[in-house]
Amino acid sequence: MDFPGSGRLWFTYLLKPIKMPHLNWESLGGVITTNISSVSWSANRIDNFARGTDNALYHRWWNGSSWGGWESLGGFITSEPVAVSWGANRLDVFAKGTDNAVHHRWWNGSSWGGWESLGGIITSNISAVCWGPNRIDLFAKGTDNALYHKWWNGSAWGGWESLGGAFVGDPVAVSWGGNRLDIFVRGTDNAMHHRWWNGSSWGGWESLGGILTSNIAADCWGANRIDCFVRGTDNGLYHKWWNGSSWGGWESLGGVITSDPSVVSWSGNRLDVFAKGTDGAVWHRWWNGSSWGGWETLGGVITSEVSVTSWAPNRLDLFVRGTNNAMFHKWWNGSAWGPGVANQTLTVHIKILANPTNFTVDEMFTQMRNIFAVAGIEVVRGSTEILNVALPAIAPLNDIDTASCTRGNPSAEQIALSNNRNNAAANHVVVYMCRSVSSDSGSLNGCASFPTNRPMAVVASYASRYTLAHEVGHVLGLSHVNDNNRLMTSNGTYNITNPPPDLVASEVTTMLASNLSV
Template sequence: MSSRLKIFFIYFVLFFSSPLFAAMWGPTMGTNGKTLAKPVVCSAPQGQVWVFAVRSNNSLYDSVVFRSLSDTSENPWAFVTRIRKGTAPAAACWSSFDLHVFYLELDGSVWQKSWVPYQGWGDSHSVAGYRIQSIATAVRPGGHIDLFARGNDNSLWWRAYHSGHWDGWKSLGGLMDSEPAATGRNNSSTVDVFYRGLNNGLWQLTNRSDHWGTWQGLLGSFDSGPGACSWGNNRVDLFSRTWNKTIQHSYFNGVTWSAWETLTQMVFSAPAATAIGPDHMYLFFNDDQGVILYKEYR
């Protein structure tokens, strides 16, 4: 290689690896929708992002609606199911045609609806459980769903779906003061679950190949439940809202957590997050009017 070509190659590498081309957060965008509870999101490996919102129907129940983030039609929202008033659903996605929504009935039991290709949402069926306050899901390879719930005892409960059936509920302990948030690490058998504790700090529990570790306390003080996503085996991104209504962000690199950084202000819900690939994720939240906003990182 000539000296001139070597110089050009070095310049090329340095230029395109500079901060100018590093992934970064984009501007805050709208979704043309409002919600009574925090937005719920999931994404498919093909890059499709699905957003679920809760709307009032002035009875014992609210309604869940959903849309594809890429849908640019005038009315992109479609009805999914009714839901116990004051709660939020959870969603799990394996592909653009393999969507699942979990929600609570009046007695605190968990129910599931699944997307039927070319037909829409199928019938509801019970996933059991009793006196549950809030839920979250995570997916792992091989058609594995992890379902997490905050029980009336304020501890975290877990059951898993794999090989075509559900395991029984199991208590994971903890003392929760928020809904849980969970994420499966990309293309691995590891899943992480988080919640806000009574001391307003966040707590983390990790499952590696169906073996749970011990609870780990994370620094910080927050007034909402967390949101979490992952785009790598050793990458987890965590979000939560502070008392001055700002969203803070920290990420785990496989060894340690980064310092918290402020992403956006005037947030009026807990955050929700999803990742669709390396250095590519979305953060969702509500403004003071209940409008669902989002920021993209890429």
């Protein structure tokens, strides 16, 4: 049962193709407009940052047992945020402001400080790195396309200093030891160029060759060891590495990628590389210390780069933006990728007595598919049939009375409507789109009480974009909850406050246990 609700919240909506974009990814909600910056400052602790639709900075975190946020950290940022941690329970986040200067917020273990302006006029995203407790180094491109550097020495900010050069895209900085920094950029010749700090002075620029078509991903897995990954002109992944005394590569790792690559190392001589493929899914290659594995697909349909972090050996957490602009999460627990949900199929048929007025059937169906995909259920559209409301047996059912609208107690009109199950098998759900739906208590957006062995729901023409998913959720055994972030809210799906609405673990278990999802 879905109630019209006392207030209708309208959201800008972009119709997507009917597909299953987020199967086996966990939705963390939100509506974000940038890539995600992920950082871990302790075992089983993750902090994620992204820009929201109001251009403010938003924060969502994992505390070891549950997710917190989203919380707004305010500001008005015009770049992707970048977050670093130099110690337990310490976070520093940087972004470009509307004045093109770098702005900074920090978490001191108990409260947020900032925003503070660090000045400068930058024309790229920021790269930030820590090489020791209470030490931070920032790099960005200036208006002259040169590299600029600002640093925190534990008590005061130094810089900006110009490190020269002329480059395109964003810089990337890594550190493999105390007071050691390596910075990589794509030059105007599309080759990779390198500067380094040896503890007392800057070296470079040196050209490392190649013809790059992406920003650079770089990481260190040990002292004096660096691995860099880029996309080449053939859209394949390429690798160059420093072994402590000389550069190796470029080697081709194949594939056809459509995003900047991302890389992380969780232990000595172990690398995991991720990128988006031509199908929009996340793809993965890994180095196990002696050979490359992959490519393997991790699914999804993503609209951002992959953000990856590791908080312990053989543990990986990936974060991406989905087609609905929410944040999605996938993780490696040491033996398998999560969420470890079953892949099941649910077939739904649509019978139209009256077309919806606020959202199309396709739009409602797409929302249902996206939401149910989080539970590992692929919703298949079995058939669509227009019922002839001029027929005497159909006409009175266009404004359907569901009586009490309680589970297992369908009204006489619902029983009559359920006779129209053309093309539907016994375990298929049939949804009837009616002009209006009412009950003993008044008007409804929909109702899902049905006769035995005739799983069905009715949806009113004035229903919300989430009513179809809500009512089919009831058919699968879900009950109402008093939470407007959830699909099964008892307050009407027009009042959902943080779209897309959530399914929780217990609801997923119920849905997968239904004999209708196979």
